[in-house]
Amino acid sequence: MAWWHSGWIRGLMCVAAALIAAAGWPLPAQAQAANFHLCNAQPALPICQHGYGRRIAVQRWGATPEALDPDAVAKASLVTQDPAREIEKLKATSAFVQDMDTSEVLFARDETAVRPIASLVKLMTALVVVDADLPMDEQIVIAAGDVDVPSELPSRLSAGARLSRTDLLHLALASSENSAAHALGRTYPGGMTAFVEAMNARAGALGMEDSRFVEPIGLSNENVSSARDLAKLVHAASLRPLIGAFTTDARYDVDGRTFHNTNMLVGRPDWDILASKTGTTREAGDCLVMMVRLDGRNLAMVVLNAQGMSGARFGDAVRLRRVLDSRMAAK
Known part of the structure; x- marks a missing residue:
């Protein structure tokens, strides 16, 4: 079905996590790659394109460096x-x-x-x-x-x-x-x-x-x-x-x-x-x-x-x- 995609799933997971936290229950551990960062998954985001956000992604999470001026x-x-x-x-x-x-x-x-x-x-x-x-x-x-x-x-x-x-x-x-x-x-x-x-x-x-x-x-x-x-x-x-x-x-x-x-x-x-x-x-x-x-x-x-x-x-x-x-x- 068209609505069954990763963005919708992530949103549903965030809502579920918020409800669990509000109830005082412990959140389950999340498995993620050691090199995970938002800019690795979504490099088209504006914050990932240049400047400070890009350098954070490069230095802390190993994202691909941007081209030098x-x-x-x-x-x-x-x-x-x-x-x-x-x-x-x-x-x-x-x-x-x-x-x-x-x-x-x-x-x-x-x-x-x-x-x-x-x-x-x-x-x-x-x-x-x-x-x-x-x-x-x-x-x-x-x-x-x-x-x-x-x-x-x-x-x-x-x-x-x-x-x-x-x-x-x-x-x-x-x-x-x-x-x-x-x-x-x-x-x-x-x-x-x-x-x-x-x-x-x-x-x-x-x-x-x-x-x-x-x-x-x-x-x-x-x-x-x-x-x-x-x-x-x-x-x-x-x-x-x-x-x-x-x-x-x-x-x-x-x-x-x-x-x-x-x-x-x-x-x-x-x-x-x-x-x-x-x-x-x-x-x-x-x-x-x-x-x-x-x-x-x-x-x-x-x-x-x-x-x-x-x-x-x-x-x-x-x-x-x-x-x-x-x-x-x-x-």
Whole structure:
């Protein structure tokens, strides 16, 4: 019969399970393949096509990775004969490039829109930690609460691990380890409340009028900012040698493991990156901030909510650079 199909059966099973749970009876164990995930069974769902949902499916359940943005690959050209076409190809909702020495705005798209910023928050976390002049060699034990943050991707650090504050800062910046950032906030003088207050105070001092911080990791959608504000943040962060060094380190070995930088442009010989940070959640999309030196100019480059193929934020950085190079060559 036409109505006898798998979707109808799944719906009936869900109703039955709800009735059983309401009655207080134990639910029967469900047998499922170890590699099961919604995106494996229904790859046509929008959440499975790209971005955060796709990466969750790939990293946790082994779904097939999406294709990499061709402009993000190492061999992608940085030269264009058609800057207007490059702008049309941008995947980001907001994009902003500013010369931080002269304050000249070189590119702007919806740069004042206030949006969740995911792990870009960790740049502010690092700024507060470094400027607090805390002992960087102090050993900090990872607590259960550091590991059990509400992330869909598991922490690579284990509760009970002992690392220096330097190690935690390095991991939070280069590989965006959530548990490391949480531990940094938790062990700040006065605890997490004082740390968040310091984050917002520093934002105010930098003139980040569109920004608000509620935790040091970036998982909350209440951490918000604008592309224009984030240019100020990445510029300030780049002036701290420790932050610049950690954010541009391609790999880092600690606690018996190797951690890699989440910015795939780091380490490429044709990029002079002074500081960077990536961020990704469903609501924030794929985000990237960088301070880059280009043609003798110190430029803040911000890409927020890049959509499309894997690596779209890095492809957007390449596309923006093509536009900037063409404009500089024309002068």
